Amino acid sequence: MNSPSSNTETMAYSISHLNFGYGTSWAQTRDAVLSDLTCTIESGKIVGVLGPNGSGKSTLLKLLTRILRLQVGTIELFGRDLQAMSQADIARTVAFVPQETQQSFPFTLAQMVLMGRYPHHSGWGGWHWENSADLAVAHSAMIDLDVAHLGTRLITDVSGGERQRAIIARAIAQMPRVLLLDEPTAFLDLHHQLEIARILRKLNRERRLTVIMVSHDLNLASQYCDHLILLDRGRIVKEGSPEEVIEPEILEAVYRCRVLVDRHPQSGMPRVSLPV
Amino acid sequence: MKETIGTSPVTPIPSSEKVAQQGNEGLTLKPTMSSFPSLTFGRWLFWIGLFLFMSVVALIGCLRFGTQVLEFSRILDILFQEMGRTPAGGTESDPTRVILLHVRLPRVLLAFFVGGSLAAVGVALQALLRNPLADPFVIGISSGAALGAAMALLFGIGLSVWSLATLPVCAFGGALVSLLIVYRISATHFGFSIYTLLLAGVVLNAIFSAFIMFLTSVADPNRAFGMYAWLMGSRTGPDYPTLGILGIYLGVGLVLLATQAHSLNLLTLGEEAARSLGVEVERVKKLIFLASALLTGAVVAFSGLIGFVGLIVPHAVRLALSADHRLLLPIAGLAGGVFLMVADTVARTLLSPAEIPVGVVTALVGGPVFLYLLMNHRVRFGT
Numbered sequence: 001m002n003s004p005s006s007n008t009e010t011m012a013y014s015i016s017h018l019n020f021g022y023g024t025s026w027a028q029t030r031d032a033v034l035s036d037l038t039c040t041i042e043s044g045k046i047v048g049v050l051g052p053n054g055s056g057k058s059t060l061l062k063l064l065t066r067i068l069r070l071q072v073g074t075i076e077l078f079g080r081d082l083q084a085m086s087q088a089d090i091a092r093t094v095a096f097v098p099q100e101t102q103q104s105f106p107f108t109l110a111q112m113v114l115m116g117r118y119p120h121h122s123g124w125g126g127w128h129w130e131n132s133a134d135l136a137v138a139h140s141a142m143i144d145l146d147v148a149h150l151g152t153r154l155i156t157d158v159s160g161g162e163r164q165r166a167i168i169a170r171a172i173a174q175m176p177r178v179l180l181l182d183e184p185t186a187f188l189d190l191h192h193q194l195e196i197a198r199i200l201r202k203l204n205r206e207r208r209l210t211v212i213m214v215s216h217d218l219n220l221a222s223q224y225c226d227h228l229i230l231l232d233r234g235r236i237v238k239e240g241s242p243e244e245v246i247e248p249e250i251l252e253a254v255y256r257c258r259v260l261v262d263r264h265p266q267s268g269m270p271r272v273s274l275p276v
Numbered sequence: 277m278k279e280t281i282g283t284s285p286v287t288p289i290p291s292s293e294k295v296a297q298q299g300n301e302g303l304t305l306k307p308t309m310s311s312f313p314s315l316t317f318g319r320w321l322f323w324i325g326l327f328l329f330m331s332v333v334a335l336i337g338c339l340r341f342g343t344q345v346l347e348f349s350r351i352l353d354i355l356f357q358e359m360g361r362t363p364a365g366g367t368e369s370d371p372t373r374v375i376l377l378h379v380r381l382p383r384v385l386l387a388f389f390v391g392g393s394l395a396a397v398g399v400a401l402q403a404l405l406r407n408p409l410a411d412p413f414v415i416g417i418s419s420g421a422a423l424g425a426a427m428a429l430l431f432g433i434g435l436s437v438w439s440l441a442t443l444p445v446c447a448f449g450g451a452l453v454s455l456l457i458v459y460r461i462s463a464t465h466f467g468f469s470i471y472t473l474l475l476a477g478v479v480l481n482a483i484f485s486a487f488i489m490f491l492t493s494v495a496d497p498n499r500a501f502g503m504y505a506w507l508m509g510s511r512t513g514p515d516y517p518t519l520g521i522l523g524i525y526l527g528v529g530l531v532l533l534a535t536q537a538h539s540l541n542l543l544t545l546g547e548e549a550a551r552s553l554g555v556e557v558e559r560v561k562k563l564i565f566l567a568s569a570l571l572t573g574a575v576v577a578f579s580g581l582i583g584f585v586g587l588i589v590p591h592a593v594r595l596a597l598s599a600d601h602r603l604l605l606p607i608a609g610l611a612g613g614v615f616l617m618v619a620d621t622v623a624r625t626l627l628s629p630a631e632i633p634v635g636v637v638t639a640l641v642g643g644p645v646f647l648y649l650l651m652n653h654r655v656r657f658g659t
Contacts, residue, residue: 067548091554098549104408105544105599114314115542119554127538127602129317174553 012078012178012210013041013064019072020059020234033059034234037073041227043177046204046211048221050245051231052255057214058099060231061180064212065096078177091119095171099182101163103155109166110151113138116173141172144199160187168196172203179203181213185220193217197224218272222246223264230254246270315600323603327610331388334614338384338621339376343629351376382514386522387620387634388613390579391589393526393571395612398586399605400533403540404564405462407470408591409649412572413583415458415473416480417451421569421576422507423484424450429503430495444525448573454480455569506580514578525574532567533605536560540601582635584642585612591649 018037034056041047049057062068064075066082075082077093095116103112114130117138121128130138142148145165155163164187171179179200185193201224203209215221221228221242228245230238232254238245251259251272260273339351354376394412401410401417412418428446458480462473488507492500514522539560542550551557575582589612593604616634619641623634 062548065552067551086554087551087556088554091552094552096549096552098546098552101545101549103545104406105403106594107541107544107599110314111541111598111600115545115553118538118542127535129320130314135314170553 009078010043011040011076012043012045013212014076014079015039015041015064015073017073018060018063018070018075020056020063020068021071032234034063037234037236039229039236039239041210041212043078043210044204044208045226046200046224047213048225048228049212049214049231050216050218050221050228051237054233055231056234057231058182061096061182061212061214065094065180066090067096088119088122091174091176093176094178094180095174095176097164097168097171097179097181097184099186101167103163106154106156108151109147109153109155109158109162110138110142112155112166113142113147113170113173116141116170119174137175138169138173141169142166144172144203145169146195161189161192164188165192165196168199176209178210178212181211183214183216185215185217193220200224218246218251219264222269222271223267242269246272315598315603320603323597324606324610327607331610331614334617335384335388338387338617339380341621341625342375342380343625344375346372346376378515382516382519383620383624384617385519386514386579387616389519389522389526390575390582391585391616391619392609392613393530393575394582394585394616395589395608396530396533396586396605397568397571397575398612399590399601399608400536400540400564400568401586402590403543403601404561404568405459405473406544406546407473408594409470409587409646410473411584411587411646412451412568413581414587414646415477416484417455417458417568417572418576418581418583419481419484419488420454420457421447421451421573422581423487424448424453424573425577426488426491426503426507429506430491430499444522444570444574444577446573447577448569450484451572451576452565452569454484455565455572459565518578522574522578526571529567529571529574530609532563533571536563536567537601537605540564540605541599544599580633580635582616582638584638584646585616587649588642588645589615591645 016038018034019032020034021032037056037060049060051057059068063070064077064082066085066087070083077085077090082090114134117130117134120134139148142151145168147162147165147169150158150162150166153162155166158166164184168181168184171181181200184200185196188196197220200211200213204211213221213225223242225242228239228242229236230245230250237254238250246261247270248259248261251261258275260275261270262273263269264271336348336351336355340346340348350372354373358377397412397417398410401412401415402408404410405415425443425447427450428443458473458476461476462469488503492503495503539550539555542553542555543557543560545553547557550560590604590608593608593611597607598604616638619637620634623632623637626632
């Protein structure tokens with residue numbers, strides 16, 4: 001066991017005995033979304049959260065960025081109690097990319113990405129003017145995500161893939177230490193799926209950015225994640241390296257269907273296929 | 277795979293390559309990104325200045341018209357004379373002067389304040405409800421305020437100076453209650469639905485109107501008639517103390533809204549996204565609720581029901597200028613003021629010496645615009 005002080009630097013998240021249910025507090029026990037979840041997430045890793053629909057993956061991400069308030073249990077972010085931090089404090093450490101972004105107001109892509117700088121300014125209602133450092137950060141994030149040429153386009157007019165990349169650019173512009181993504185590649189074509197995965201790995205390597213992503217894409221997770229957490233009905237079924245988690249018996253029990261697991265021809269990582 | 281980093285063909289800024297090469301070192305760079313579109317203080321000041329100037333021009337233009345058309349030189353003469361004078365001095369013998377300073381000017385100023393506040397409330401509600409078609413009148417906030425004020429008018433409080441201070445408080449209460457109802461109804465688990473919001477507004481309007489009709493039918497006929505005129509947004513020019521009281525209410529509400537302008541930007545992303553970007557959503561929402569109800573309450577108490585200003589003006593400004601609330605909120609406020617000054621001038625001169633209630637004018641202009649927007653937005657909101 002590490003001492004608490006070194007723990008704060010190596011552990012991005014320490015989660016213990018997390019229980020959560022939607023609805024009123026006295027109904028919790030009946031429809032718990034997460035029950036007695038305990039795990040740690042190491043700093044500097046890419047972590048995949050897997051599991052069937054309704055297994056509590058998205059809920060877990062929302063608890064980690066305090067979009068949802070914790071009910072039972074504790075979450076520590078780099079050794080600090082998440083409940084005691086201000087929302088801006090959290091946003092400077094953790095960025096969140098939601099599954100889908102609907103925007104009915106005509107903001108430009110650049111305005112959208114610059115919103116990522118909000119938590120870095122204080123003041124009444126966050127009133128501030130972006131300075132040149134903000135612009136530089138936003139612009140470099142837009143280059144990383146291949147949307148720099150779309151700066152003046154309206155978010156309501158671009159394609160779903162372009163919008164999703166702009167949202168990830170906004171998260172990068174937050175300059176976080178941890179990046180949470182809820183199915184980041186769900187609406188992207190193959191080219192941009194690969195692009196996003198590579199960018200995430202690049203950010204992870206170069207900035208020691210901890211990445212936690214929820215995904216239904218087992219192969220993407222196997223290829224790019226260092227550590228996988230498999231959830232089923234609000235409990236951790238299995239966690240470990242892709243080799244340990246992507247096992248036919250484990251997946252078949254969780255997803256309730258037969259799967260074939262072989263090796264990726266290039267990387268040698270486990271590869272999942274469905275039977276004919 | 278296409279190498280995109282630093283070689284994107286459409287990045288026109290030389291410094292962008294430097295930023296890309298150095299990765300996160302870009303933070304320490306301070307390049308001037310002339311083509312990177314962002315709102316700077318200078319640009320903000322320019323637009324505010326321009327619209328302030330246009331507001332003054334429009335105000336003088338509106339002072340010209342009435343039952344008797346005045347010369348511009350005469351208007352400016354009187355205004356400049358008045359500015360150099362102490363308020364207590366001199367007797368008002370010149371009839372033109374009396375008409376200008378004590379009939380038209382207060383009335384035009386009232387229209388400006390009221391229009392500006394309605395547009396600002398429209399902007400705030402649209403962001404809060406994530407809905408570009410929200411308007412305090414359409415979604416039933418104004419009629420909630422009207423019911424509050426009507427109750428105050430019919431039960432006891434007469435038209436004394438004291439009532440001018442208490443009427444807005446009752447209207448504020450009515451506005452706040454209806455705003456909370458509309459918010460609760462339209463905030464479903466799946467986000468805000470335009471149709472739920474509009475239907476909630478229609479039904480609330482119907483319920484509140486029924487209550488108001490009930491109150492007027494049991495009230496003394498003289499009072500009831502005065503109430504009808506008031507509800508239609510028809511007012512004669514107020515005196516300056518009245519304007520002052522209104523100004524205090526509106527000033528507090530507008531300053532509250534303005535402090536939240538940047539948070540409103542993030543609120544349009546939805547509450548969850550806003551929270552993940554560091555917005556204290558609950559605090560911001562409370563402030564918006566209070567400020568919007570205060571503004572709507574004060575406006576309804578002094579001017580009755582005036583619809584659609586909060587819908588057309590923000591929409592036009594958003595299209596023409598920016599969706600950024602730091603700019604949108606003040607510019608829509610100024611433009612809303614100008615819009616209602618002009619609408620009020622039309623209302624009092626079109627059938628001169630008879631008057632049309634200004635609410636009729638704004639509804640005749642705003643209603644069709646609203647329908648047009650609703651038709652065009654169907655695809656975008658159709659979930």
